[in-house]
Amino acid sequence: VHYFMRDVRGLQLLCVLERIKQLPGVNPRRIGLSATLGDVSLAQKWLNTGTGRECAAPIIEEGKKRVRLHIERFVNYADERDLVERDGSGNVVSVSSGGDMGEREHYEYLFKQTLDKKTIIFTNSREETEFVMAHLREIALKNKAPDVYRVHHGNVSALLRENTEDEMKSADEKIVTGATVTLELGIDIGSLDQAVQVGAPLNVSSFAQRLGRCGRRGQIPQLLFTFVESIRINSADILGPINWEFIRTIAIIELYTKEHWIEPIPPQKHAYNLLYHQTMSCLKSNGEMSPAGLAQMILSLGCFKNIPQEDYRQLLSHLIDIDQIQRTEHGGLIIGREGEKVVNSHKFLTVFLAPEYLLVKDENRTIGTVDKVYPVGVRFALAGMAWETVDVNVKSKVIFVKRVPGISVVDWDVDFNAELHTVLVRKIRSVLKTDEEYLYLSERCKERLTEIQYIARNSGILDNLVTSLSGKKYAVFPWVGTRQLMTLHYALLHRRIKSKLPWITCVYLEVIFSGTKEELEDIIAKILHSDLDLYDLPLPDKVQIDGKYNEFIPLELLRKQFIEDYLDFEGLKNAFR
Structure with missing residues (x-):
């Protein structure tokens, strides 16, 4: 249930359940299952939506659980030979042939650690999964070891994924599968010997899921983390030597194993995409409806209880203007000509964004999908193997x-979005600030942590809001979550001060400011003590919560959704109290 609670598909499910309830006039029981809920009351409230019932949640005390954790680190001392380029989140950006010593040592280590062990190797991107598994397959070939390496993500064909799941259920074969989020949830793959995480998990919830995959059937959960760092010495970049991904991993482990904390569910009170979808769905099912009858049916659904009638009136008016719906001569509403094209497509049934994919076929066998054309003669990776295009x-x-043969790369235009919660960011600061010993760190990791702590403490970022980087460039460290950090970004922009989040999971803002450090701190203090109206912020039209049907929603409502459901000025201010 925790997955549905975080996703627009969960809201769609609630709407469908309520509408089904209205048809026969019965109120079916809802049962939600989860092994990784932080606040159970949030799940109870979610399941209650539209039922008029009180959800019961039996809490089972499992006592103390043993967990085996280990973090290992590998280093590329970068030169002009061959490199694996990564962004600030640790994701592969570009690759040249061969790989540095750290990369090669890393793959050899993974090969040895997974040999004759049923394992899932988790990464945070499909590209990384393909790349890691291709290397392991090559090493196995050189060592004349059996090919037990599989890839499991959303772009691998359903048949190949199901074959992998069947192989993993088998007690005989020690399959090693590279996966993204597709193997975090629900799928029965039998008992595992271990799970491996390459790089940092995206958040605490993801870590809990991945740890849970290998602690079943009475086994002690065993999770191995690996990091590869490319060391580039640049004395001008005081924050460059800090591996934030590594520190985040320690913070995530500490929050889950010692404090039993998991991220709460972010609000989805203004789901205008789903409002459009359910409006069109009702008109498709019922035919002509009066505006009042349609509003009564839609706005009575529990998911839309926070949407005022004026917003719905604005949406309907806009849909009439763009011919998604139209008025009849009797004053009723029906689906318009443009709307017919949408609701008559099989793609209308889903409410989540799905890119346009191209099918990849080896003769008549489907391998999977990619999101761009690879011209004839070009090689790319998919399902853990290298392919060459022969026709398009x-x-x-x-x-x-x-x-x-060989190793190729592949890239998808859209991968996973991630955001950090304030509690996690504060824990990152705590890891940097305290001298606590973490027994799951290898000797190399302990040395690296000491280095990073020394850099962080001497740079001033742990105790100062603003740190000078170079010239007019400053780093602002309020130690808050991504949403609160982005709120500060737009508040600074409102005062004509440019800033940016260097990468999506970054914990600080990079600010360009011609004044002094003290002047910038004073401006931020004034923002925090002001009665800032978020509706006055200079938000570009493209800044909106992603949604499949955004093109049919008035920009004013999309802006309102971003302000109300994403930005968090109160959370920003509370962090300084």
């Missing part, structure tokens, strides 16, 4: 391939 049917959106 653009009209049918099919790429025909043949399998080739």
